[in-house]
Structure formats: structure tokens, C-alpha cells
Amino acid sequence: MGPARASLQAVLRGGAQWGLRGAPWFMLLILLAPVVLGVGLTVLPAFGYLPAIGGEGLTLNHFAALFAAPGLSHSVMVSMVSALVTPLLALLLVLLFLAAASGTRLESWMRRLVSPLLAIPHAAAAFGLAFLIAPSGLLMRWLSPSATGFSSPPDVLIVNDYWGLSLMLALTVKEIPFLLLMALAALPQIEADKRVNIARSLGYRRGLAWLLTVTPALYPLIRLPVYAVIAFASATVDVALIIGPNLPYTLSVQVLQWFNDPDLSLRFMAAAGALLQLGVTLSALLLWRGLEVVFALLGRRYALSGHRGRADSVLRGIGLLGVATAVLLSIGGVVALVLNSFAGFWRFPENLPRSWNLRAWENASLDLASPLANTLIIAVLATLIAIALVIAVLESEQRFQKRLSPSLILLYLPLIVPQIAFLFGIIVATEFLQWTPNIAMVIFAHLLFVLPYSFLALSEAYRRLDPRWSQLAATLGASQWQVFWKVRLPLLLAPCLTAMAVGFAVSISQYLASQLIGAGRVSTLTTEAVALASGGNRSIIAVWALLQAVLPMLGFMLALFVPRLVWRNRKGMRGSA
Amino acid sequence: MNAHQLHLKSVRIALQERQLLEIDAVIEAGEVLTVMGPSGAGKSSLLAYVAGFLAPAFTASGDILLDTELLNGLAAEHRRVGLLFQDPMLFPHLSVAGNLRFAIPADAQDKEAIVSQALASIGLQGFAKRDPDTLSGGQKSRVALQRLLLSQPKAVLLDEPFSRLDAHLRREVREFVFKRLREAGLPAIMVTHDREDAEAANGVVIAL
Incomplete structure (x- = not known):
């Protein structure tokens, strides 16, 4: 190994080490900033301030109008x-x-x-x-x-x-x-x-x-x-x-x-x-x-x-x-x-349809490509980003022997504050910055919900892993990174995949984050399915709802069967999920 | 055979102001220092201190010298101090050969040959591809020791290494371990509850 390469490696390793140290703070920032800013930016237009559409002064009129709305x-x-x-x-x-x-x-x-x-x-x-x-x-x-x-x-x-x-x-x-x-x-x-x-x-x-x-x-x-x-x-x-x-x-x-x-x-x-x-x-x-x-x-x-x-x-x-x-x-x-x-034709009290057909499926397949692609791109990327970040946070916890992880209540904040209350403010911000709604913004919005659930799904298993495994590996001469890649990650393969399946399912099920942040331009299986609700075509609705349900199911099945396949010759790795 | 020496120079370990132990000892090549005492006396924290992963709740002082090298402050993976636990702790995701290869230093030549030689020396020829979970208790113990030796340690720590074995197997494994450690010229510290272990170690015994 040449000295240049050695020093490059040292720099990379040092950088990764700092990255790990910063991971918990980064995760906290990602989760909290949008919620806090979002709610803050909802407050202003509620009191009449939104220059983009002519709201310059502060007023309580909009609340008065709100409370006067029929049926409120x-x-x-x-x-x-x-x-x-x-x-x-x-x-x-x-x-x-x-x-x-x-x-x-x-x-x-x-x-x-x-x-x-x-x-x-x-x-x-x-x-x-x-x-x-x-x-x-x-x-x-x-x-x-x-x-x-x-x-x-x-x-x-x-x-x-x-x-x-x-x-x-x-x-x-x-x-x-x-x-x-x-x-x-x-x-x-x-x-x-x-x-x-x-x-x-x-x-x-x-x-x-x-x-x-x-x-x-x-x-x-x-x-x-x-x-x-x-x-x-x-x-x-x-x-x-x-x-x-x-x-x-x-x-x-x-x-x-x-x-x-x-x-x-x-x-x-x-x-x-x-x-x-x-x-x-x-x-x-x-x-x-x-x-x-x-x-x-x-x-x-x-x-x-x-x-x-x-x-x-x-x-x-x-x-x-x-x-x-x-x-x-x-x-x-x-x-x-x-x-x-x-x-097909299904008269009322009859238990089953009189005829069956694939018309609704064929019909859906014509419009399927773009929503399906969007759904998969968003879910896969949000899941990957979330799992990488969650593992980084949990690994830094192990490495530095400190609970740097955000406390649970902060993790739960995006799940407890109503989505509409902070997504609204985020849209105000993006409109002010004149960002055109795009898929990257939708991925980021999904991350707010995918991250906490992935963290909840993985943290117990990560923390409970017997510390002797990494101690043993270290005494055999493995560096901390080798311990991570060769010991901890393989041992935690099953829970990591489960956490990814959870994240994937959470992303697929998001409606408001896709609809609002994507401004209706990023259609997903879920936004399409919900949009059909007001129409009355049951067969079409059923097809879209099923498509929406199938993807998360596939995710969980993969999370279940991949470890079984990988560890088919390793008795000690069974039942570790 | 390289003879090594492990020197604990007025090592003290405390947990929140309460001193747990104080040890001053020189362990020569092939010798075993036995530390006995009730649970909570700090036996395991002594091993953790020497190995390099004492939990932050503990405070420790005193020098650990391996030959002429001061280990204090060195990362666990650079100390060349091997460790045997109560359980064989064979990595469940690796094959038997994989477990051995994990321990062989990266720059070693012809690892394949090292592995098969190592397996032969513990009477497990042809076990390379086996799932460690399918081995018997005694076989697992031997692989665990062989793995430790392949990492070329200069000293060894034994954390109640025989306590999970039944009486018959216990004697056999114990003799095997001590013999191999002596042959390799390694100084060792053993923590145990068991009188017989201490006697079999045939070295200095410190009771806490």
C-alpha cells in the first residue's frame, strides 16, 4: 500500500468517524426542522400574512371566517x-x-x-x-x-x-x-x-x-x-x-x-x-x-x-x-x-358475481406505469436513506458508548403533530423559494414518517445484540469498521430487512405527503386510489387498492425469506429476526 | 516460540468511587494468573480493562505492559490480546473455516493452507465448510481456541472459559486449552469461580 493511498484511507476513515458522530444530530435536524418550521409557517398565513397572495397585515378575520363556516x-x-x-x-x-x-x-x-x-x-x-x-x-x-x-x-x-x-x-x-x-x-x-x-x-x-x-x-x-x-x-x-x-x-x-x-x-x-x-x-x-x-x-x-x-x-x-x-x-x-x-355483472343479493372478467385490471394497466414507477422510486429511495441513517445513528451509539440517539418523544414528533398542520407550512416555504414540486421533495417528506418507524423497528435489535460479538472480533484484530461490516451487519441482517420493509410500507401508505408536497404532480398508487374514492366504479377502485396493498406485502415477504435463503446452512442464524 | 510477558502495574478498577480491585502482577510466558472472587468483585472488568473495552461507568488506573509495549490507550484491535468467553462464540453467520479465516491477519500468505493445517491440529479435518452450530460442545471449544491462536495474540484472557461445559468435557477442554497456551508461550489471565480450574491452571491465584 503506497503512502498516498494509506493517507487517503486515513482521511476517509476519519471522515466516516465524524459522520457517525454527527449522525444523531443530523437525524434530529431532518425530523424536527420541517415540523417546527412547518408549523411556524402555518401560523403566519392563519393570521393573514402571506404576501404571495396579497396577505400583508395581521388579522383575526380568517379565524372568524373559519368559525363561521357551516358545519365546522x-x-x-x-x-x-x-x-x-x-x-x-x-x-x-x-x-x-x-x-x-x-x-x-x-x-x-x-x-x-x-x-x-x-x-x-x-x-x-x-x-x-x-x-x-x-x-x-x-x-x-x-x-x-x-x-x-x-x-x-x-x-x-x-x-x-x-x-x-x-x-x-x-x-x-x-x-x-x-x-x-x-x-x-x-x-x-x-x-x-x-x-x-x-x-x-x-x-x-x-x-x-x-x-x-x-x-x-x-x-x-x-x-x-x-x-x-x-x-x-x-x-x-x-x-x-x-x-x-x-x-x-x-x-x-x-x-x-x-x-x-x-x-x-x-x-x-x-x-x-x-x-x-x-x-x-x-x-x-x-x-x-x-x-x-x-x-x-x-x-x-x-x-x-x-x-x-x-x-x-x-x-x-x-x-x-x-x-x-x-x-x-x-x-x-x-x-x-x-x-x-x-x-363482471353482480346483481344485489347474489353472493358472488355472475360473471368474472379482467376488464378493471386491463383498464388499470393502461394508467399504471407512471404511478407505479413514482411509488417505487419514492419508497425505495426513502427506505434506503432512512435505513442508512438509522444504522448510522445506532452504530454511533455503539461506537461511542453513549445514547446520543434522539429521545423517543422527539422521534415521534412528526407522527404526533398532524400532517396537515406542518405540510401546509412547508408548502408555503417551497412556494416562497419558488421550488417546483418534484419527486425529490416528496421523498424528503416521506422520510419524515419513514425514518421514525424504521428507527423504532430496528433500535431494539441493534441495542440488544450481544456486545461480546464485537469485543471478540476486536480481540481477533478486527477494526471497528470491520466489526461493523463483517459481524454486526450480517448478524442483524434479518432485523435490518424487517425495518426496511416497515419503512417501505410506511412510504407506500403515505397520501398527504405525496399529494400536498407533490402538488398533485407526483401521482402514486395511493394518491390515484384515494382520488378514485369519489367516483363509483368499484372494480377500478378495488384494483388500485389491491395494487397499493400488494407492494408492502411483497416487502414483508422479502424481509422474511431473504434471511432464510441466505442463512439456509446456518442453524445459529435462524429465528434471529 | 516467542516468549511474551504480561505485566499489570498497580492496576486499580473502581465503579463510581468504590474501588473494586487492585492488582500488581507479572505473568510470564506459558503461565496462567487465576483471579477468583464473588460476582461483582470486578473480575470481568479487569479483563475488559486489559482487553481494551472497559465500560465508561468504570474508572481504572495502572499500566498494562505487554513485553515492553504499553497497552493503555491502545484500541482493542491493536493490543494483540486474545479473549475466550464462557461460550465458544463461533460467529453463527460464518462457516467453521470462515471463523478461522476471520482471525488470520490480512497480510498472511496462503490462508487456505493455514486453515486446513489449523483444523488438522485440532482433529477436525474436513470440517471447513461446516455450520458451526452443528459441532459438538467440545469441537466448538477447540475451534474457538484455534481461532484465538490464529490471530497471533501475545497474551490471552480467559473469562470463565469452562463454566458452561459439563464435568467430563470440562476436564478435557481445560487440559487442551492450557496445553496449547503453554506451547504457544502465551501469558494468560483466567477469571473463574471454580477451584478445580484454578488448581489445573497451576499458577498464581489471586482471591478478591
């Missing part, structure tokens, strides 16, 4: 109720289910089911549910006319109902697997089995033993995911567009309508609405915090009372039934999508 109070109320009911229902069912199923075969089945359920994007899941529960949906067809007596679809509003009940159902069904996964990942840390066994030996029945001893330790570990659920339920746009109320809309959808209105002056009101959305989400979180305190108090009082409970089997039954229903509705939704996508 109902919009706010639906958003608020959905923000509280959805997580409450999902969390209760998850806890009751775990209380009933922990340590049984049911739990291990659910472990395997949870990832594919989670992989179904929100929009596809909402379409599936809508096709299932609509008056002319699959369930009604299967029950009619024998059970209901209907020979034509009943004239009731189930999907898009005024009170947002179907919206809440869709969100609950979708959030149950998410909370389940978070809880299942946290349970080993708190030695749930031991706690339950002690309580049972003191005479508590299984379900109650679990609820009284495991919940208090588990909840703090899944609190932030619960907050993310609250924020999402209060502010979702895509799910609400598909299955939520439309006379009036939920608050977030209403804000988006104002924003997209050709009348640019409505943008001021949209900004004020975005701030109101932020307020609604924060109020929901505060109220939830209050509920936490009350529940903790009641739980503690009950535990100290010494009651052994009588309704144990009822509680467990509710948990099992609730989660089973959610799983069946998810699977049923996919079935409904598949049937509709191939359906």
Missing part, C-alpha cells in the same frame, strides 16, 4: 370523538386480548398475523372495509335475502355516515394490529409471565392477573404509539376521504378542500383550519392524558381492594371476540377487494 363544529366534533374513541377501543381490545391470550397458542398465531395485517395500507384497508359493510357490500349480500329479507340494498348511509362511525370502525380495525405489535414487542422487557404467575398464585384469575400486574408496566412502553394513534385518528385525510363523513367533512379533509380550492384567498382560512386541527389533536392528547391518570387511579384502587373479580371470562371473551372481529374484517376487506376487482 360538527367537523371538529367528529375529529375529536374519533381521536378518543378509536385509540380507547383499540387499546382496550388489545389489552383484553393479551390478557386472555398471553402464553397460549393464540398469541403465537397472532404474532405471525400481525405483520401482514399491518402491511395493508390505511387507504386499501378503508376501501376493503367499505366494500364489506356498505349497504350493497359483501356482508349484506351474504346475509340477504335469507337473514335480512332485503332483495335490494337498504337505503341507509353506512359508509360516509354523518357521525363518522364507519370511519372510527376503519381506524380501530387498522390500529389494533399496530398496538398489538407494539405491545408484543414490549412484553419481553417486563417479564409479563412472571408477574402473571405471581398474581395467579395469590388467587387472581388469569385475565385479571394480567390486567392488574402487566398493564401498569406495559402502558408506559406503548404510550407514544398510542399517542401516534390518537394523532392519526384526529387528523387522517385519506381514510376520512374514503370512508368518513362528507356533509360536512372531518376537519382535516375540510382544511384540505379549502387548501385545494381554486380560490386562493381560501388558503388563509385553510391555514387557520390547520392550526385548529393542531389544537384539536393537542386537546385530544391532553384529554387522553387525563384519562390515563383516572384509569391509573382506579386500577390501583381496585388492585389494593383485593377483589378477585367475577367477570374474568367475560372480559377475556370481549378481548378475543373484538380482536378476532378486527382480524376478520381486515381479511374480509381484502377478499371483498379481490372479488370486486374481477367482478
Whole structure:
């Protein structure tokens, strides 16, 4: 090795070392700056300042106009109720289910089911549910006319109902697997089995033993995911567009309508609405915090009372039934999508279409190329950037023996602040800078959501890896970089791929980030699918929703099978995911 | 055979103001210094200090001299101090040969031949392509030791290396390890709970 090459290598190594040191700060900057700036830049137009469209002074008029808008109070109320009911229902069912199923075969089945359920994007899941529960949906067809007596679809509003009940159902069904996964990942840390066994030996029945001893330790570990659920339920746009109320809309959808209105002056009101959305989400979180305190108090009082409970089997039954229903509705939704996508002529009470065809698929294939390419480019690049950054942050944590990583609450910030509240401000900024919306900006916007989820998916495995592996490698003469490339990364192949699959799925499911930041010019499978919601062609919608759901599923399958293939001759590497 | 000497010069290790141990010892080539004591006495932190990865929560002072070289401040990978753990810790993602090659210095000639010779010397000819997870406990221990020796260490640390083996295998592996270390002329520090290990090491015993 010549001296020039040696010194070049030294410079590179030094640079990489500094890069690692800076990685946590860089990640923090990427996650926080857009959120903080975005919210800041939403505040100005809300108070009337947006010179680009003639807003020069400060005024409260736009808030006055906002509050005078017809239907606003109902919009706010639906958003608020959905923000509280959805997580409450999902969390209760998850806890009751775990209380009933922990340590049984049911739990291990659910472990395997949870990832594919989670992989179904929100929009596809909402379409599936809508096709299932609509008056002319699959369930009604299967029950009619024998059970209901209907020979034509009943004239009731189930999907898009005024009170947002179907919206809440869709969100609950979708959030149950998410909370389940978070809880299942946290349970080993708190030695749930031991706690339950002690309580049972003191005479508590299984379900109650679990609820009284495991919940208090588990909840703090899944609190932030619960907050993310609250924020999402209060502010979702895509799910609400598909299955939520439309006379009036939920608050977030209403804000988006104002924003997209050709009348640019409505943008001021949209900004004020975005701030109101932020307020609604924060109020929901505060109220939830209050509920936490009350529940903790009641739980503690009950535990100290010494009651052994009588309704144990009822509680467990509710948990099992609730989660089973959610799983069946998810699977049923996919079935409904598949049937509709191939359906030809399908008269109402008939269980199955009378004829099948590929027309909708052929039709979609004509328009597919560009959205599919965009979707893949965005998802692959966002996933790769995110995983590289996440690994750099986690590796720097190992290398410098310090938790430099951003604390969880900061990581969760983009997931807790309503998207519309800061994406709005980012658009104000890009318009001010006269940047033409392009795919790179959309990738960056996706990164705000892909990064935190990838980090959450990988951090536990990375930190838990036995430190003796790297110590051993070092004593055998391997440098820190060799340890990283030859030991740590191969040992963590499976969790890294899982984290990438999670990131990929998160990117595919993004609607608002693509729609708003891309200014409608960057079409993805998701934006196309959601755009079809207002039209009525079920077969076409079904095709696009399925396409949207297939990609994340492929990602998770790759993450599952690649390690099995690579390590087919390495017994010690199996089950390390 | 190159004879090496390991010198611990008034080494002190403390955890948050509380002193755990103080050692002053010279270990000659082929000798084993045994350190015994209850859990939490700082045995493992002594090894971590000598190897070069003491956790930041600990504070340590004193010089570690390997022959004439001062190890303090040197990165673990430059110290030439080998380490055997309780478990054989064969890299599960590499083959048996891969594990051995990992240890061979990059500039060595004809690594293929080194590996097959090394395997032959521990009675495992033809095991090169095997998955380490399919070896027996005793075979794993031998590969782990052979891997350590291939990295050409000048001193060796043994962290309760036999405690996971059953009684019968334990004696066999122990004799094998000590014999090979003596042959290689390596000074060693062994941390153990076990009286018999200490007696078999046949060297100075420090009880904490």
C-alpha cells in the first residue's frame, strides 16, 4: 500500500468517524426542522400574512371566517370523538386480548398475523372495509335475502355516515394490529409471565392477573404509539376521504378542500383550519392524558381492594371476540377487494358475481406505469436513506458508548403533530423559494414518517445484540469498521430487512405527503386510489387498492425469506429476526 | 516460540468511587494468573480493562505492559490480546473455516493452507465448510481456541472459559486449552469461580 493511498484511507476513515458522530444530530435536524418550521409557517398565513397572495397585515378575520363556516363544529366534533374513541377501543381490545391470550397458542398465531395485517395500507384497508359493510357490500349480500329479507340494498348511509362511525370502525380495525405489535414487542422487557404467575398464585384469575400486574408496566412502553394513534385518528385525510363523513367533512379533509380550492384567498382560512386541527389533536392528547391518570387511579384502587373479580371470562371473551372481529374484517376487506376487482355483472343479493372478467385490471394497466414507477422510486429511495441513517445513528451509539440517539418523544414528533398542520407550512416555504414540486421533495417528506418507524423497528435489535460479538472480533484484530461490516451487519441482517420493509410500507401508505408536497404532480398508487374514492366504479377502485396493498406485502415477504435463503446452512442464524 | 510477558502495574478498577480491585502482577510466558472472587468483585472488568473495552461507568488506573509495549490507550484491535468467553462464540453467520479465516491477519500468505493445517491440529479435518452450530460442545471449544491462536495474540484472557461445559468435557477442554497456551508461550489471565480450574491452571491465584 503506497503512502498516498494509506493517507487517503486515513482521511476517509476519519471522515466516516465524524459522520457517525454527527449522525444523531443530523437525524434530529431532518425530523424536527420541517415540523417546527412547518408549523411556524402555518401560523403566519392563519393570521393573514402571506404576501404571495396579497396577505400583508395581521388579522383575526380568517379565524372568524373559519368559525363561521357551516358545519365546522360538527367537523371538529367528529375529529375529536374519533381521536378518543378509536385509540380507547383499540387499546382496550388489545389489552383484553393479551390478557386472555398471553402464553397460549393464540398469541403465537397472532404474532405471525400481525405483520401482514399491518402491511395493508390505511387507504386499501378503508376501501376493503367499505366494500364489506356498505349497504350493497359483501356482508349484506351474504346475509340477504335469507337473514335480512332485503332483495335490494337498504337505503341507509353506512359508509360516509354523518357521525363518522364507519370511519372510527376503519381506524380501530387498522390500529389494533399496530398496538398489538407494539405491545408484543414490549412484553419481553417486563417479564409479563412472571408477574402473571405471581398474581395467579395469590388467587387472581388469569385475565385479571394480567390486567392488574402487566398493564401498569406495559402502558408506559406503548404510550407514544398510542399517542401516534390518537394523532392519526384526529387528523387522517385519506381514510376520512374514503370512508368518513362528507356533509360536512372531518376537519382535516375540510382544511384540505379549502387548501385545494381554486380560490386562493381560501388558503388563509385553510391555514387557520390547520392550526385548529393542531389544537384539536393537542386537546385530544391532553384529554387522553387525563384519562390515563383516572384509569391509573382506579386500577390501583381496585388492585389494593383485593377483589378477585367475577367477570374474568367475560372480559377475556370481549378481548378475543373484538380482536378476532378486527382480524376478520381486515381479511374480509381484502377478499371483498379481490372479488370486486374481477367482478363482471353482480346483481344485489347474489353472493358472488355472475360473471368474472379482467376488464378493471386491463383498464388499470393502461394508467399504471407512471404511478407505479413514482411509488417505487419514492419508497425505495426513502427506505434506503432512512435505513442508512438509522444504522448510522445506532452504530454511533455503539461506537461511542453513549445514547446520543434522539429521545423517543422527539422521534415521534412528526407522527404526533398532524400532517396537515406542518405540510401546509412547508408548502408555503417551497412556494416562497419558488421550488417546483418534484419527486425529490416528496421523498424528503416521506422520510419524515419513514425514518421514525424504521428507527423504532430496528433500535431494539441493534441495542440488544450481544456486545461480546464485537469485543471478540476486536480481540481477533478486527477494526471497528470491520466489526461493523463483517459481524454486526450480517448478524442483524434479518432485523435490518424487517425495518426496511416497515419503512417501505410506511412510504407506500403515505397520501398527504405525496399529494400536498407533490402538488398533485407526483401521482402514486395511493394518491390515484384515494382520488378514485369519489367516483363509483368499484372494480377500478378495488384494483388500485389491491395494487397499493400488494407492494408492502411483497416487502414483508422479502424481509422474511431473504434471511432464510441466505442463512439456509446456518442453524445459529435462524429465528434471529 | 516467542516468549511474551504480561505485566499489570498497580492496576486499580473502581465503579463510581468504590474501588473494586487492585492488582500488581507479572505473568510470564506459558503461565496462567487465576483471579477468583464473588460476582461483582470486578473480575470481568479487569479483563475488559486489559482487553481494551472497559465500560465508561468504570474508572481504572495502572499500566498494562505487554513485553515492553504499553497497552493503555491502545484500541482493542491493536493490543494483540486474545479473549475466550464462557461460550465458544463461533460467529453463527460464518462457516467453521470462515471463523478461522476471520482471525488470520490480512497480510498472511496462503490462508487456505493455514486453515486446513489449523483444523488438522485440532482433529477436525474436513470440517471447513461446516455450520458451526452443528459441532459438538467440545469441537466448538477447540475451534474457538484455534481461532484465538490464529490471530497471533501475545497474551490471552480467559473469562470463565469452562463454566458452561459439563464435568467430563470440562476436564478435557481445560487440559487442551492450557496445553496449547503453554506451547504457544502465551501469558494468560483466567477469571473463574471454580477451584478445580484454578488448581489445573497451576499458577498464581489471586482471591478478591
